[in-house]
Amino acid sequence: MLKTFALGGIHPKENKLTAKIPCEYQPLPKEAVVMVSQHIGAPATVVVQKGDEVKTGQIVAKQGGFISSNIHSPVSGVVKKIEPVADAGGVKRNAITIEVTGDDWAEGIDRSENLIEEIKDDAKTIIQKISDAGIVGMGGATFPSHVKLMPPPGKTAKYLVINGVECEPYLTSDHRLMLEKGPEIVVGIEILMVALGVKQAFIGIENNKPDAIKAMKKLTSKKKGIKVIPLKVQYPQGGEKQLIKAILNKEVPSGALPIEVGAVVQNVGTAFAVYEAVQKNKPLIERVVTITGKHLSSPKNLWVRIGTPVSSLIEAAGGLPESTVKIISGGPMMGKAMSNLNAPVTKGTSGILVMAEPDTARKPASECIRCGKCVTVCPMGLQPYALMVYGIKQMYDKLEAGKVMDCIECGSCSYTCPANRELLDYIRLSKSRLGPFIRNRKS
Amino acid sequence: MSLALIAAASLGAIGGVSAIILYGAAKKFVVIEDPRLAEVEAALPAANCGGCGFPGCKGFADALIKADDLSELYCPVGKEETMKTVAAILGKTVEAKAATVAVVRCAGSCANRPRTNLWDGAKSCAVVSMNYSGDTGCSFGCHGLGDCVFVCKFDAIVIDEETRLPVVDEEKCTSCGACVKACPNSIIQIRKKGPKSRRIYVSCVNKDKGVVAKKACATACIGCGKCQKICPHEAITIENNIAYIDDNKCKLCRKCVPECPTSAIIELNFPPRKTSEIQDTATN
Numbered sequence: 020m021l022k023t024f025a026l027g028g029i030h031p032k033e034n035k036l037t038a039k040i041p042c043e044y045q046p047l048p049k050e051a052v053v054m055v056s057q058h059i060g061a062p063a064t065v066v067v068q069k070g071d072e073v074k075t076g077q078i079v080a081k082q083g084g085f086i087s088s089n090i091h092s093p094v095s096g097v098v099k100k101i102e103p104v105a106d107a108g109g110v111k112r113n114a115i116t117i118e119v120t121g122d123d124w125a126e127g128i129d130r131s132e133n134l135i136e137e138i139k140d141d142a143k144t145i146i147q148k149i150s151d152a153g154i155v156g157m158g159g160a161t162f163p164s165h166v167k168l169m170p171p172p173g174k175t176a177k178y179l180v181i182n183g184v185e186c187e188p189y190l191t192s193d194h195r196l197m198l199e200k201g202p203e204i205v206v207g208i209e210i211l212m213v214a215l216g217v218k219q220a221f222i223g224i225e226n227n228k229p230d231a232i233k234a235m236k237k238l239t240s241k242k243k244g245i246k247v248i249p250l251k252v253q254y255p256q257g258g259e260k261q262l263i264k265a266i267l268n269k270e271v272p273s274g275a276l277p278i279e280v281g282a283v284v285q286n287v288g289t290a291f292a293v294y295e296a297v298q299k300n301k302p303l304i305e306r307v308v309t310i311t312g313k314h315l316s317s318p319k320n321l322w323v324r325i326g327t328p329v330s331s332l333i334e335a336a337g338g339l340p341e342s343t344v345k346i347i348s349g350g351p352m353m354g355k356a357m358s359n360l361n362a363p364v365t366k367g368t369s370g371i372l373v374m375a376e377p378d379t380a381r382k383p384a385s386e387c388i389r390c391g392k393c394v395t396v397c398p399m400g401l402q403p404y405a406l407m408v409y410g411i412k413q414m415y416d417k418l419e420a421g422k423v424m425d426c427i428e429c430g431s432c433s434y435t436c437p438a439n440r441e442l443l444d445y446i447r448l449s450k451s452r453l454g455p456f457i458r459n460r461k462s
Numbered sequence: 463m464s465l466a467l468i469a470a471a472s473l474g475a476i477g478g479v480s481a482i483i484l485y486g487a488a489k490k491f492v493v494i495e496d497p498r499l500a501e502v503e504a505a506l507p508a509a510n511c512g513g514c515g516f517p518g519c520k521g522f523a524d525a526l527i528k529a530d531d532l533s534e535l536y537c538p539v540g541k542e543e544t545m546k547t548v549a550a551i552l553g554k555t556v557e558a559k560a561a562t563v564a565v566v567r568c569a570g571s572c573a574n575r576p577r578t579n580l581w582d583g584a585k586s587c588a589v590v591s592m593n594y595s596g597d598t599g600c601s602f603g604c605h606g607l608g609d610c611v612f613v614c615k616f617d618a619i620v621i622d623e624e625t626r627l628p629v630v631d632e633e634k635c636t637s638c639g640a641c642v643k644a645c646p647n648s649i650i651q652i653r654k655k656g657p658k659s660r661r662i663y664v665s666c667v668n669k670d671k672g673v674v675a676k677k678a679c680a681t682a683c684i685g686c687g688k689c690q691k692i693c694p695h696e697a698i699t700i701e702n703n704i705a706y707i708d709d710n711k712c713k714l715c716r717k718c719v720p721e722c723p724t725s726a727i728i729e730l731n732f733p734p735r736k737t738s739e740i741q742d743t744a745t746n
Contacts, residue, residue, distance in 0.1 A: 105595070107594075108593060108594030108595055109594050109595030109596070109601060110594060110595045110601065111601070355593065355594075356594075358578070358579045358594050358595065358597075379582075380582075381582040381583070384584075411586075441583055441584035441589070444583050444584035444586070444589045445584060445586070445589065447589075447592065448584075448586070448588055448589050448592055451592055
């Protein structure tokens with residue numbers, strides 16, 4: 020029997036429309052908008068000025084703290100302005116706008132396609148290179164990778180878990196990456212193993228990607244310590260804690276990080292970016308983005324430079340169909356609806372999903388019928404129906420006792436609710452209100 | 463017979479000992495409550511709204527008794543009258559305080575501020591604010607989902623069906639400030655009610671540059687400064703592309719109202735202007 024996590028979970032329709040479509044390269048935009056905060060943590064500090072000429076791969080904003088990330092120019096051109104630009108939700112955030120003149124790369128970056136398998140660097144150099152290259156978690160959470168590779172004092176990593184699950188419906192960027200850049204990913208995994216000093220690595224891939232499982236198994240057959248684990252299809256298996264439970268059968272305690280059980284989880288996309296950064300000296304300036312939707316004329320997987328406007332990606336996929344009702348950045352479960360199509364692609368944009376009426380309609384909410392479905396599907400063992408009410412009534416003591424901060428915001432509760440209650444909306448609101456309070460109390 | 467005697471005697475003994483213990487405990491742990499506390503609490507409106515800044519009316523009564531000076535303490539629900547009664551009970555004095563009311567500083571009705579997208583999530587302004595800039599071009603304005611209505615304990619605020627903006631019922635509003643705290647965009651402000659409920663305020667909080675603000679909403683304050691120039695009382699300041707009328711300085715002369723090119727300044731409960739008055743200000 021295939022492994023999976025123990026508690027809850029759902030199985031939404033997979034709709035992986037682009038699984039068999041190879042990645043293409045999206046041409047450079049006329050103007051690249053590089054957000055200063057594309058990661059979790061402190062925004063980066065801008066180090067260029069208006070009118071400066073920048074080359075592709077040149078650093079434009081430096082880490083603004085320990086939990087922060089460097090940002091590089093994805094194109095070569097002239098810095099046009101440094102001022103707030105509306106993001107996908109229409110909220111203005113600081114960004115560097117670069118007028119593109121070409122694709123002139125900064126020196127020292129190896130752009131050749133040949134595979135470099137030999138790892139010359141030691142752990143410290145590797146982590147420094149990853150930090151310099153501005154690599155963040157490519158699964159969508161965008162947590163700076165170098166921080167994850169430096170376990171807090173007293174904790175040591177024993178296992179590296181590589182996330183090739185891609186449990187979100189529609190998205191195929193990780194899937195295609197494993198098929199097309201498999202050898203590079205494997206080297207990336209080996210680099211991560213050196214950086215962490217671990218002997219064992221597991222690659223978790225869901226069973227709906229048999230070709231990727233086969234390819235990765237073939238590539239890792241001769242590698243010592245790397246093992247591919249096929250997993251039963253179950254959402255949200257891509258969550259760190261769920262993946263650790265599925266693969267290692269260990270439970271990360273409430274409020275703790277995976278390092279508590281000796282595990283570090285990295286996405287396959289991150290492993291690829293790590294390979295590029297360490298072996299080729301190439302910073303994180305492009306990523307695979309799935310442009311998908313049942314009504315799009317040609318859904319695609321695209322290599323996109325960071326800073327390219329989302330609207331141009333939709334054009335590349337055949338333009339916006341008349342029937343479009345909602346456009347989501349990310350997958351349908353955890354992604355966020357966009358209100359501004361001119362927003363740029365960021366390091367965390369894994370997909371753009373264009374949806375028409377019947378798929379998106381959120382029916383009006385009615386009263387809770389106490390069926391307990393949300394409790395059954397919650398992968399963290401919470402009671403979403405109660406947390407929602409506590410949230411509306413602002414009963415913070417009960418929210419904390421109900422472990423609201425453990426919620427991974429997977430949306431399984433809202434998906435399954437027969438009364439269409441906006442469970443996750445209110446739980447997220449409570450998290451955003453309670454979180455800072457708890458952090459303040461700790462410090 | 464003897465069994466009944468033993469039972470009665472032992473129960474009596476237990477009862478006696480317990481009574482002594484309870485008596486001792488009652489003496490030792492007695493809480494001497496200020497007799498005025500109940501009196502003051504009875505004088506308060508018992509709304510327990512928290513508008514005074516204390517946890518409920520009892521908390522406020524306690525604070526009133528402890529305070530030497532009542533000028534910092536004010537019950538927005540009971541207003542002047544209650545404060546006077548309380549002062550009489552406590553033998554202190556209170557100064558007269560101008561009546562206040564909640565004011566909604568957004569006029570971005572459906573007609574003025576067209577929708578640019580549709581929000582189909584939870585009907586809560588706080589949830590909208592957490593997710594994105596809102597369903598219009600203006601990211602500062604009212605979301606119209608009624609978080610203020612939800613928190614109002616006095617039924618003093620409702621969302622107008624047509625404009626999708628909150629409307630404050632002046633009679634019912636106690637200016638407790640619950641709506642001010644609930645509004646994620648800080649649109650609602652407690653302002654002086656003014657003589658005969660007359661007041662003037664800038665009905666916009668959009669900090670965008672004039673062009674951007676105007677594009678999103680026909681009645682946005684564009685920060686042009688015309689009102690500031692004409693104001694004879696220096697009551698108007700412009701900061702972050704937004705005009706603000708200080709209700710302590712404003713003398714309600716109404717000169718600024720016709721001056722505003724986007725009609726963002728609102729006058730309430732004034733008698734209609736005379737034609738000559740309008741012409742006067744126009745020629746000025």
